[in-house]
């Protein structure tokens with residue numbers, strides 16, 4: 001991971017940024033990524049997924065609920081064609097601004113492919129996907145950080161609408177039994193602080 005991007009996405013920098021976002025939007029949920037785990041860990045996981053052949057250069061990455069946009073930017077910097085959808089327009093605007101700032105500062109290349117759109121990420125609601133020019137069924141790697149209630153919906157969506165080789169990553173562990181008992185077509189593993197889910201077969 002390039003050093004300049006690592007500094008810009010350090011936990012301290014992200015906490016500062018989350019506080020600024022909170023001041024501007026009144027919305028603090030984007031704080032979590034900055035506080036719970038190191039972005040370098042996540043970057044390594046993206047690299048591993050690529051190395052193990054489960055994804056390749058320019059595979060498609062989608063952050064479901066992209067918040068402050070940091071994870072989608074990180075995935076883009078790891079070589080994915082990266083997208084973020086968030087229901088909160090302010091956060092989407094700030095994510096775009098942050099990406100432009102990182103480009104200006106030379107922390108990411110000018111041509112980095114990372115796009116954000118405001119809308120509902122539910123696979124059945126097509127508007128955000130149409131705006132991005134992508135389909136849920138084309139995505140190679142999904143990322144979601146959300147409440148367990150919301151994650152259950154995302155598991156269902158993933159099982160029903162994603163392509164067979166797709167992966168779903170979320171921070172947090174301890175859900176393997178839940179997935180085994182409730183989703184017969186899914187299997188999951190734990191890597192560090194993350195759960196990685198794929199379709200069986």
Ligand SMILES: C[S@@+](CC[C@H](N)C(=O)[O-])C[C@H]1O[C@@H](n2cnc3c(N)ncnc32)[C@H](O)[C@@H]1O
Nearest residue numbers: 029030033065066067086087088119120121145
């Ligand atoms: C806990 S935050 C996580 C943000 C970011 N992924 C991160 O890791 O920091 C969850 C995000 O999901 C968004 N969200 C929740 N439900 C959504 C939906 N149905 N469609 C789009 N975004 C949604 C919220 O606006 C919020 O920004």
